Amino acid sequence: MCSKVYAVGVGMTEFVKPNSSRDYPEFALEAVERALVDAGITYDVIEQAVCGYVYGDSACGQRVLYQAGMTGLPVHNINNHGATGGTALHLAHRLVQAGSHVVLALGFEKMTPGALPATAYPDRTYPADIHIKKMLKIVKLENAPMAAQCFGNAAKEHMEKYGTTETQFAKIAVKNHRNGSANPYALNKNVYTLQDILDSKRIFGPLTKLQCCANCDGAAAVVLMSEQAVAKHNLASKAVEIAGIALATDTSAVFSDTTRLRIAGYDMTALAADQVYKTTGVSPSEVDVVELHDCFSSNELITYEALGLCEEGKGGAFVDARLNTYGGQVVVNPSGGLLAKGNPIGATGLAQCAELVWQLRGEAGARQVPNARIGLQHNLGLGGAVVVAIYRKSFDNKKKIAGEDGKIRAKI
Template structure:
């Protein structure tokens, strides 16, 4: 697998509140069409399709792409929790890098119901049963509250207890997210907010308030990847390549740690990041722009450290000094991130790829990171699936 994989095209539709969104098939087809148009390709030139989603029935991917054509190509449906879109891209990249196909499409979509994430199947063991038991062993789980925010509330309290970070540290992440989203017409929430707004919003779980939690969102995004030979043969001019990518699950010592921080995937983030840095031959200090998985404010804070953007325990200083935004060390989530752009589960990872691609092309408009050459994408699904991708800007032909 030594063939370089190029980002031929990206596309997404504006993310919306669930009540305002179109159906998944309409959104998914529109995003896929946008990515193909961006690449300058037609659907019949695609050799394989990978579709990521969580809230949907089997073969929803076929329902989406059959609107573009019925060309007999393999269509694989991928559910890896919130990392489904990135997992679809990981498979597409592997297929292209290994020479199985010259061109592949990854599309992610989600038509989400309003409200907190809930278990849809109550007649069988839930996938996170061992995680829930581990959390109950160290945290006072409230059965009246949704489980997902409680994992992160426990991680937040653990982090606050062990570092000099404060509630204001976490709230500042939301303020920054809204500030960035104000420049992004594809984001759901673009109005500015203050620290007081964040801290005084209703409590969801523990120290986490509503404005520190990503909203349920509907949307879709897509990426077309290809080989260099395919690009030359079809007269394409991709400006961005995948320099490295890795996907990991948990190690066998996860539950021994008795740590909520570990349960929400920080070990997966750290190990996967180390792999891609080594593969790409770069250092965290080389990054210009990062799109990371800020499903809750605490996850952005933990991810700063997991990705090596700051030293362990140093996130409070990193945030206070503005090193996570324009004019600082690295611009994190210029799109507004999951907190403000929105988090349609299956689309999130591919929307992150679209944002980094636009940044490296220099076409991100008002939110453009000056002279961005190297970007990182981080997407995490509880249970656990973690994907880290490094994208690089190619030299002009």
């Protein structure tokens, strides 16, 4: 059996417009320092670090961590596009299970305004070119950002198959922007009406501008510990268990079937979700709060079904019944999600982790989900990769554990 892994310290910066903030070494350091303070430990306790970012030169992680005094330790720099932050968390989780007691996961990004460029390296093969070629066998390429076309075409297919409406997608944006208004870290704290969402600039298909996430600058960090380290540092009251985490990539059906939903990541999300439900014994009906990769409103609705929160084809009805928000079956994106909080790609997955830790500790303030005990994270990247994780509130368990000094402390 794999050893348990706990998030004991989280920190993030406010997400801000590209180029309106400091450079990445400064704001990424801020996230690290906040996570260390939250955990109540000093930098020298960290044994390994995993740093995720998409846009940047090699060894940016070292450039950040050296400032914090973290020299001499292993630093892993990774890039897995939209799932980069979640992948950093996944690797850090595995490192703790493999024997490290305290591992830092850090994600950061300094971005450019506007839609993401098709590629930062026009002289070489675009890694998602096979996805685009597959999509072009089904639909025609239009004059719109490529990501919007991928997720917008998935929305069109869902509408054709199940009768989903533009209003149902727009309701998700209303919800997330409303939630984001209560999040001090969010890029966009404005509240919008349904008509505001529908009347904003049309980007592609049913997607309007306020249903598309924005690039931004920002950072987030998480300190993970083994059960022994939690006891040693007396952090039972801070610890939230990451009970299971799965990293999956596209299935072969993405390239053999003629479905736009699979191109947008439906299959790999379902695959990763099934893995974590099985390893944790948690069912979708038990989840209280979800941080979901709503890069576009359509992806949130489609992902309800891939995660098993509702039946396939019932995402629209799930929205209309308000089962996706406070007072419903589950609260999805209390942080405001990517739509309101913003999407500094390397930081996004770790910001999701921070929100779930705050929610399960009961520290989320005005956006707190009442009695939240089980959380789920979904972090997606086209090309493709997805991370799904289950978080569990467990520090109020009455069992006991013994620290390295032999003293009995509260079981977490």
